[in-house]
Amino acid sequence: MTEVLTPQDAEERVSLQQYAEKAYLDYSMYVILDRALPHLGDGLKPVQRRIVYAMSELGLKASAKYKKSARTVGDVIGKFHPHGDSASYEAMVLMAQPFSYRYTLIDGQGNWGSPDDPKSFAAMRYTESRLTKYSEVLLSELGQGTVDWVPNFDGTLEEPSVLPARVPNVLLNGTTGIAVGMATDIPPHNLREVVNATIHLLENPKATLEDLCGFIQGPDMPTEAEIITPKADIHKMYQTGRGSLRMRAVWDKEDGDVVVTALPHQVSGAKILEQIASQMQAKKLPMVADLRDESDHENPTRLVVVPKSNRVDVEAMMNHLFATTDLEKTYRVNLNMIGIDGRPQVKSLDKILGEWLSFRQVTVRRRLQHRLEKVNQRLERLAALMIVFLNVDEVIHIIRTEDHPKPVLIERFDLTEAQAEYILETKLRQLARLEEMKIREEQEALEKERENLEKTLDSARRLKTLVKKELQAVADEFGDERRSPIIERGEAQAFNELDLLSNDPVTVVLSEKGWIRSAKGHDIDPAALNYKSGDGFKFAVRGKSNQNVILLDSTGRSYAMAAHTLPSARGQGEPVTGRLNAPSGAVFEGALMGDNEERVLVASDAGYGFVAKLGDLYTKNKSGKALLTLPKGGQVMPPIAVTDPANDLLAAISNEGRLLVFPLTELPELARGKGNKIMNIPSARVQAREEFMISVQVISAGQQLVVYSGKRHTTLKASDLDHYRGERGRRGNKLPRGFQKVDSVAIKD
Known part of the structure; x- marks a missing residue:
């Protein structure tokens, strides 16, 4: 049977899509306009406005006796705000907390929460409340024809659409809210600063944002913590209506201890102590010995951090805590509000004050x-x-x-x-x-x-x-003085793993068969250590426990290992191959330790080399980093640390007994590659292993070169070396007769 629709039925029916779109749009507009965003005129959301108005109707002025909060909440939800009592009471509590509101609107008696736990307030049946003196700024002109009145939700009463505020309250107490598709985050400001800026704009309607920022330095939170956002960023925030704000706790030293006396807005001291304690348990704060919370009635915030010794860099420690705990906090700023035209919009500071002045002049x-x-x-x-x-x-x-x-x-x-x-x-x-x-x-x-x-x-x-x-x-x-000082500070840096390590002297030893270990101190004899049968000492390097050991293998690849992770020299160590993925058949030719900016000479016996920073040899890759490109037939020579690259000399000796000396500055500084020619050796002779560099050394001022040949040796002083000086890439001069078959070369101070 076919259903017959009358024209009236057809008009009443709409598609599900149209109905859903309209219903969602209506709900969105309701949340935006009637719940989440404050009005520019009085700076209040509807629930806040209704609470303040209901309390004034109950006669709860600043001079009246306190009344149970449940009485106020009952009036609010029964007459004006048909929502949950707990939500209304939470909104009421927020307006009574001096650590949440810069200028509180409600004077509470009883437990209204604490900075440590703002939601620890007592139930509304226990607390009592009345309006503060400041609320008169919003209410005093209410019955004087200043605002429009609208019916309440059931049409039995009337309520004000906006309160006739005598100051721009939207900036003074700030607010946060989440609507549908938009949000608001307005920070509190100082009353005197805002009034001075408003008066200036009233007298100079063409005043620029820069002029107004001369009066309003920035937000002013209800805490003494520092605002560390740069002035330029604050100015941009006021210009665009969006940005962020950073606050940092205030601390001082007392008898070697660090005492935190002010925390960022809405940050809990208990949570801070919890964050620091968890780092201590994870051994990420070895420089902290103890934590104490000495907060009391006289000192609402007093957190004590006790360093392990007076040698601890307290500034660096606090920088780490700022970077890793809520001792430094970032706040989002979004100056989104309902304007005097009834539309939500993100507004700049000059537009907010200009519109509010229009609202105020109409009100007056x-x-x-x-x-x-x-x-x-x-x-x-x-x-x-x-x-x-x-x-x-x-x-x-x-x-x-x-x-x-x-x-x-x-x-x-x-x-x-x-x-x-x-x-x-x-x-x-x-x-x-x-x-x-x-x-x-x-x-x-x-x-x-x-x-x-x-x-x-x-x-x-x-x-x-x-x-x-x-x-x-x-x-x-x-009006009162600014609470949150604006001080530009550098960005806090957290400690990395190496910063947290002690910098004890260590000697890293590598055996001929590739077993590595680390001994405490620099005064040990690596050759005297106990080695496995058939193994022996190959080379050692001295450094600090918080540095990396850089190894160079026979293929020209460099590797890095943290010294503090190496096994103790009390045992026989562990094979390097268990930690690194070196190419098959590769052996390690040298090791280095030091700061990343230190220079090192890297060379192949084919007569090529370059100077590199130690940081360029570092890699996290277990397979290493391709550092030195080897010419055909060439082999890697042990890397050599450079102490004074601007004044050091380079001495290269070939297996034919030739010596060439030239300034180290003639070699380029590279991050990787083959390098430049140190000594002129024909590539064919290198490939046939007939001629190659047997040694390359770096000579600093005052040092001498000792050449060993069999049981004999000769010491070449600075004046002797002049005979072997030449341009980089030459063949060099022959050593004296009897020393042309060089076994080894050493540097003598």
Whole structure:
């Protein structure tokens, strides 16, 4: 059976897609406009506004007695905010916490949470509350025709659409909120700074953002911790309405201990101690001996970090803690709010203050207009009272004798409808109190007030002056000094693994068969250590326990191992091949230790080489890094540490007994490669292993070169070496007769 739709049914039916889109859009707009974002005018979200208004309706002003918070929450959710009581109470608690709000709106009695745990507040049936004196800044002009009123959720009551704030509260207390597709994160600011900037903009409508930033240094959190964001970044944040803010704890040294006295906004001291303690347990803070929380009523924040000794670099330690704990925290800034046009928008600082001034001037104008109407109404009534006073017998006679006295009174005394109505409503007992002098005094005062009101309403300049005076009055009454100093600091750096290690002297020893170990100290004799049968000492290198050991193999590849991870020299070590993936058949030709910026000479016996930084030899790869390119037939020579690359000499000796000496600066500094020619040796002779470099040495000032040949040796002083000086890449001169078959070469100090 086919369903027949009437035209009315067809109109009521919509597709599921259209319905879902509309429903989601309606919900999104509701969350944005009526829940998550603050209004630029009073800086409050709807729930906050309703709480403050409900408390004022309950008479809970700053001078009133405290009332149970449950009473307020009941009124809020029953009359204005049909949501959960716990959500409303949490919003209320936030406005009462001096560590959350820069200028609190609610004065709480009882447990309202602590900086360590803001959500540790007592249930609403236990706590009591009333409004603070500062809340008058939002409420004092409420009943004076300043704002529009809208029906509450069930239409039985009316509530203000916005409160007539006398200062830009949206910047003073800040807020955070998450809507649908947008969020807001407005940091608190200092009242005096904001008022001064607002007054400047009022007097100079063309003031630039730079001018306003001269008054508003930056956000001002309800904590004494430092804001370390650079001024340029803060300026950009105010320009775009988006950015980030970094805060750092304040600390000082007391008797060698570090004492933290102020934490970033909404950071828990207990959590900080937990973060530091977990690092200590993980052995990532070996320089810290103890932690204490000495916070009390007099010192709300006092965290003590005890270094292990007075040799600990406290600045470096604190930099590490700033980088790895909440002692330094970053806050997102997103100046998103509902403007006076009713639309959400991310606004720059000058736009916020400019729009708020427009809102304030409209509010003040409405207040003055409302007062003028009241004054005119009162003057009209006073004129009627004067007529009654002067003609009391006649007025009474008309009221007693006439069936319809109102038109008679209007005609007789030339009254308005309202005046006649007022005379008829006046009680007899009031007539006895009517005195001509009192009426005339009140009339004079009101006429003077009306004149002033009309002048102010007719003059934009007078209106601005009034707004300025009222702004200044609020700043004088509630203003205070900046709490969060703005100090530019460098970026905190966490310790890496090597920074946390001790820098004890060690000697790393490698055996002929590739077994490696590390001995404490530099005064050990590596050759005297115990080796496996058939194995023996090959080479050793001295350094620090927090440095890397750089190895160079016979294929020209370099490898790195952390010295502190090597086995102790008390045993026989472990094979290097267990840690590194060297090519098959490769043997290790040398080892180096030192800082990354130290220089090292790398060469092949084919007569080529270059100078490299020790850091260029480092690699995390177990398979090593291709460092030295070997010419055909060439072999790797042990790398040599360079102490003074600008003044050292290079001495190269071939197996034919030739010696060439030239300044080390003639060799290039490379990160990898074949290098430049050190000594001129024909490649064919190298490939046939007929001629090659047998030794290459670096000679510093004051050192001598000792050449060994069989049982004989000769020492070449600086003056002797001049005979062998030449340009890089030459053949070199022959050594004296009897020393042309060189066995080994050494450097002597």
